[in-house]
Amino acid sequence: MDFFSQLKATTQKNHSLLCVGLDPDTSLLPSGISLLDFNKAIIDATADKVCAYKPNLAFFESKGARGWEILQQTIEYIPREIPVIADAKRGDIGNTSKAYAKAIFEYLGAGAITVSPYLGYDSLTPFTKYENKAVFVLCLTSNQGAADFQLQVIKEKDQERALYQAVAEKAELWNTNRNIGLVVGANYPSEIKSLRYKHPNFTFLVPGIGAQKGDLKAVMDAGLNTSGHGLIINSSRQILYSSREKDFAFAAAATAETLRCEINQYR
Amino acid sequence: MDFFSQLKATTQKNHSLLCVGLDPDTSLLPSGISLLDFNKAIIDATADKVCAYKPNLAFFESKGARGWEILQQTIEYIPREIPVIADAKRGDIGNTSKAYAKAIFEYLGAGAITVSPYLGYDSLTPFTKYENKAVFVLCLTSNQGAADFQLQVIKEKDQERALYQAVAEKAELWNTNRNIGLVVGANYPSEIKSLRYKHPNFTFLVPGIGAQKGDLKAVMDAGLNTSGHGLIINSSRQILYSSREKDFAFAAAATAETLRCEINQYR
Numbered sequence: 001m002d003f004f005s006q007l008k009a010t011t012q013k014n015h016s017l018l019c020v021g022l023d024p025d026t027s028l029l030p031s032g033i034s035l036l037d038f039n040k041a042i043i044d045a046t047a048d049k050v051c052a053y054k055p056n057l058a059f060f061e062s063k064g065a066r067g068w069e070i071l072q073q074t075i076e077y078i079p080r081e082i083p084v085i086a087d088a089k090r091g092d093i094g095n096t097s098k099a100y101a102k103a104i105f106e107y108l109g110a111g112a113i114t115v116s117p118y119l120g121y122d123s124l125t126p127f128t129k130y131e132n133k134a135v136f137v138l139c140l141t142s143n144q145g146a147a148d149f150q151l152q153v154i155k156e157k158d159q160e161r162a163l164y165q166a167v168a169e170k171a172e173l174w175n176t177n178r179n180i181g182l183v184v185g186a187n188y189p190s191e192i193k194s195l196r197y198k199h200p201n202f203t204f205l206v207p208g209i210g211a212q213k214g215d216l217k218a219v220m221d222a223g224l225n226t227s228g229h230g231l232i233i234n235s236s237r238q239i240l241y242s243s244r245e246k247d248f249a250f251a252a253a254a255t256a257e258t259l260r261c262e263i264n265q266y267r
Numbered sequence: 268m269d270f271f272s273q274l275k276a277t278t279q280k281n282h283s284l285l286c287v288g289l290d291p292d293t294s295l296l297p298s299g300i301s302l303l304d305f306n307k308a309i310i311d312a313t314a315d316k317v318c319a320y321k322p323n324l325a326f327f328e329s330k331g332a333r334g335w336e337i338l339q340q341t342i343e344y345i346p347r348e349i350p351v352i353a354d355a356k357r358g359d360i361g362n363t364s365k366a367y368a369k370a371i372f373e374y375l376g377a378g379a380i381t382v383s384p385y386l387g388y389d390s391l392t393p394f395t396k397y398e399n400k401a402v403f404v405l406c407l408t409s410n411q412g413a414a415d416f417q418l419q420v421i422k423e424k425d426q427e428r429a430l431y432q433a434v435a436e437k438a439e440l441w442n443t444n445r446n447i448g449l450v451v452g453a454n455y456p457s458e459i460k461s462l463r464y465k466h467p468n469f470t471f472l473v474p475g476i477g478a479q480k481g482d483l484k485a486v487m488d489a490g491l492n493t494s495g496h497g498l499i500i501n502s503s504r505q506i507l508y509s510s511r512e513k514d515f516a517f518a519a520a521a522t523a524e525t526l527r528c529e530i531n532q533y534r
Contacts, residue, residue, distance in 0.1 A: 023363070058359060058366035064339060064374040068332035087363075091383060092325060092356050093410040093474075096290070099325035107331040116358060116383045118405055120412020138385055143360040145387020148437055149430065154419045163416065163430070170415055207360075 003111040003134035003179065004203065006083045011051040011229065013081075017267070018260045020046050021087065021207070021236030022055040022074060026063075028241050030248050035063070038248075039074040042240060045253035049260045053078050054085040054205075054234055055110075075108055085136065085205065085232075086110035090127075091119050097126040105133050112136060114183055114205070117167045121174060131177045134203075139171070139195070140164040142185025142208030168195055172202070181205055186233075189218035196223050196230070203230050209259070210238030220266035228267045235259055270378040270401035270446065271470065273350045278318040278496065280348075284534070285527045287313050288354065288474070288503025289322040289341060293330075295508050297515050302330070305515075306341040309507060312520035316527045320345050321352040321472075321501055322377075342375055352472065352499075353377035356405065357394075358386050364393040372400050379403060381450055381472070384434045388441060398444045401470075406438070406462070407431040409452025409475030435462055439469070448472055453500075456485035463490050463497070470497050476526070477505030487533035495534045502526055 001009070011017060020042065024035050033041075043053070055074060060067035075084055086108060090100040104113045105127075112134035115127055127135045140150050150164040161169075171180050182199070184192050186208035195204070204223050209216055216233070223231045239259070243251035268276070278284060287309065291302050300308075310320070322341060327334035342351055353375060357367040371380045372394075379401035382394055394402045407417050417431040428436075438447050449466070451459050453475035462471070471490050476483055483500070490498045506526070510518035 025362070025366070056359075056363055056366075058357075058363045058370065061335075061370035062366040062374060064370065065332045065335035067370075068328075068335045072331060087359075089357065089359050089383070090325075092323075093408065095292070096323055096325045096354075099292070099323075099329045103325065103328035103331065103334075107329060116356070116385050118383050118385045118416060119408050119410055120415030120417070122410050122412040124412075141360065141386050143386055143389050145389040145391075148387030149385060149421075149433065150387070152421045152423060152430075152433065154416075154421045154430070155427070156419060160422070163419075163421070166416065166419065 002132040003083055006081065006111060007051060007203070007232070008229070010082050014048055014050060015264065016049055016051045016260045017231050017233050017263050018050050018256060019052040019054050019085070019205070019232045019234040020050050020239055020256060021234050022053055023059050023236040023240065025059055028244065030244050030246060036070045036073055039070070040077050041249040042252050043078055045249040046239070046256045047079055047082065049253070049256045050082065052083045052085055052232055054087050056087040056236070072108060075110060083111040085112040085114065087114050089114050089116050089138065091116040091123045093119065094122050094126060097123050101126045101130060105130050114138065121170070124174060128174065128177055128179055131179060134179045134181055136181040136183050136205045137167060137171045139167050139182040140184050140188055140191055142187050146185065164191070168199055172199055183207065186215070186219045189215060189222040192219060193222035196225065200225055203232060205232045205234060207234045209233055210235040216262060217266050220263065224267065233263055269399040270350055273348065273378060274318060274470070274499070275496070277349050281315055281317060282531060283316055283318045283527045284498050284500050284530050285317050285523060286319040286321050286352070286472070286499045286501040287317050287506055287523060288501050289320055290326050290503040290507065292326055295511065297511050297513060303337045303340055307344050308516040309519050310345055312516040313506070313523045314346055314349065316520070316523045317349065319350045319352055319499055321354050323354040323503070339375060342377060350378045352379040352381065352403065354381050356381050356383050358383040358390045360386065361389050361393060364390050368393045368397060372397050381405065384438070388437070391441060395441065395444055395446055398446060401446045401448055403448040403450050403472045404434060404438045406434050406449040407451050407455050407458055409454050413452065431458070435466055439466055450474065453482070453486045456482060456489045459486060460489035463492065467492055470499060472499045472501060474501045476500055477502040483529060484533050487530065491534065500530055
């Protein structure tokens, strides 16, 4: 099954648009638990509350080869019906992107990846050509530095628009396999609204709820498509570190459940 | 010693501005040799001809955890005095970039990294704050897709300039630890010339010579700084796959030596 069909099925089954981001920061884990056991406990506690999981590669790579093993084991542990988005922010010239695609889609078996658009079309093709996989292109990110380039106005022929809008428009042109989505930060509800208007068919992966303080209601109002889908609301730290004691999994389940319901309130 | 001092020392000792890119593509290796042994043979054959090595993470990640082990062993095998640039094209929000920096600088022990600027200032700070390490920011890349965004004209106040120029200008502002460099493709000699004029102190990491067909003489004329430095000329495939038979290391040494001398002719 392709990524977006799997996403739809899991969204319906779990009645959820919540994605749990797996950003296991060793310095924040409850004492005495291994990275892998922490991830497994979080997955066990939330698997009936999510539409997807999003492991963040940086937190595994900081442990080197062993981290990549844990990443692989974590992805294998996720129930097969739940889609996995590898948050990797990759993007390079063609033959290098091809090797990254092999790493993420074939070696790790993830269903989707996040990519950076800076290198343009031919840096994304090696990912999008995997027709059953999805490619979430960074569009407008939730950090302050988004203003440095993403919000700058670019001039092309007679048109003026922000770089992030140009990225969304190009992504639309490049979406011949219908497997592209966009990453848009939760702190930009009005930009999400205009992106939704121009791109009714894109799914937006939205980080920045919770630890990064986006306004959930505004995001939902702005970003849902006409069938009440089209959003993947990610929360990482708020859920993973709800408690840093032995009850962390219980606390994560409770926070995830609250967030799942809150999201559904606004659908 | 910090990266740029190490680069200068190796450049002088080996009389070389040549960087060998370690992009070990299994499908192109001579038959019967392991990835690690291939890398070691290439390093043995070229260590007296280079100013730096640039392992490309994608080609290791496509082998998963075992690939990261080989990457670590490859970096460990490189003589300590030769600087290592991890070609990783990373860049994410602050706490994630921090984890990537830990992976590249602490776990792998690389002296420098390539990063993507799309997320702006706070995505780069976690890397640049390692004062002894260097951070090469993607500016103008050698692939066709560079035209999609990097060459677009952006308007800021009364100024109009290409996105890649804005990236270079911001990188200059952010260079408070004097440890930033730029990645500029060899196929853009006139852009390199104007970047050199505006940014006399930046070191440019230049891919695209060889397999990607940049014009070496034009690049050297345009990019050298007033002391005959400021360029790292990278070649990967042209050197690694000079021969795909048992004599591959001998052939790699010969190609690297030819390129080293050709580069020096134009200094």
